[in-house]
Amino acid sequence: MxxxxxxxxxxxxxxxxxxxxxxxxxxxxxxxxxxxxxxxxxxxxxxxxxxxxxxxxxxxxxxxxxxxxxxxxxxxxxxxxxxxxxxxxxxxxxxxxxxxxVLASDLSGGTASLPSLPPPSVEVTVRWATDVQTQRDGSAVGVAAFGGALPPEDRLEQEADRDAATVPAGRGGMVVAYADGEPAGSGGVMMADGVARLWGGAVVPAARGRGIYRAVLAERLSYAVTHGASMALVKGKIDTSGPILRRAGFTAFGQEPNYDVPL
CATH class of the missing domain: 3.40.630 (Aminopeptidase)
Structure with a gap:
């Protein structure tokens, strides 16, 4: 539907x-x-x-x-x-x-709903961040892409413990993509009432244009379908991830601007 x-x-x-x-x-x-x-x-x-x-x-x-x-x-x-x-x-x-x-994709058809995405142009492996090192690698990708700093070590441990529980339970977590053994991309998925909320999709600047974002997307969509999602929802920047998501079959249902307001 x-x-x-x-x-x-x-x-x-x-x-x-x-x-x-x-x-x-x-x-x-x-x-x-x-x-x-x-x-x-x-x-x-x-x-x-x-x-x-x-x-x-x-x-x-x-x-x-x-x-x-x-x-x-x-x-x-x-x-x-x-x-x-x-x-x-x-x-x-x-x-x-x-x-x-604001983009969404209909997953109600199960595996038949999954898009056929071109493979990356480099060898890519993906891992769920259920241990501290993978959690650290995924966070480092986010810092390289968006700014900020790495969380403190105790926070990384907490997030790894959380994902170690939520990923096998079907509630979601973060996935990290490695190219040539180095962390190159990351992104998360959170399951809520049949909706797979895709968050934080990022690729380090030096690795862009090689299909790594698609690999992270494919892993999260496969996870979403496996765990019963009927919709994938994501908010993608109009000039970066947005075009990739549209080519992957997502439809835009509106736009949400972020404003920085001085205090």
Whole structure:
């Protein structure tokens, strides 16, 4: 069955990722997340539920965000956010950081739904990050692609332990691709109510253009189908992963801009 705009929008709205070591301010009108310092950005508005005039609601979020003492907040403008939000953010000095395609693929046909992807142009092996070294390798790929720093060693151990439990249980985890024995790509999948949420797909700059992203994608989609997903959902940058995902059969159902707003 083809995916509908409403089903994808609902799945996207339900996807709010907050790490368990973050500080959360969950107000009636918004949700602010202060990420650990090793993330590539520290403060996000991950949900916005305004009451009353839109401009006043935006100002209330920014006033609370200033209490963290950081120079800016990243505001994720979601598909369901009110019209006019982007204009309000730009009026307060907000600058577009990235534009994401909200993409989905119908997996309800099981293995027959999986795309036939061209193989990488180099020898690639993939491993799930169920041990500390693989977890460290996958995190290093993310740092090379997105910025930030490696998590501390105790956090890597916790994440490896988590994936060692969740991957075999069908709840997801991170996969790492190696080219010529070196970590070259990584990406995660989280299973929720029949939806495979694909996150963090990345390839180190020196290894791009060799099909490594496709190898990471194929592994995650195969895992998703094996564990009963009927939809794959991903938010991909329009100028990097977005085109690859479209060629792999994903359909775009809208766009979500990220704005950096000065505090």
């Amino acid at each position: 083809p995916l509908s705009q409403s089903s994808v929008a609902a799945a996207s709205a339900a996807w709010v990722w907050i790490p368990d070591n973050a500080t959360v301010v969950d107000d009636a009108g918004y949700c602010l997340v202060r990420f650990p310092d090793y993330f590539d950005h520290q403060l996000d508005v991950v949900a916005f539920r305004p009451h009353g005039p839109l401009g006043d609601a935006v100002d209330a979020v920014l006033e609370r965000a200033r209490a963290f003492g950081l120079p800016k907040v990243r505001w994720q403008v979601r598909l369901y956010d009110p019209p006019g939000l982007v204009a309000e953010l730009e009026a307060r000095g907000g600058a577009l950081e990235s534009m994401l395609d």
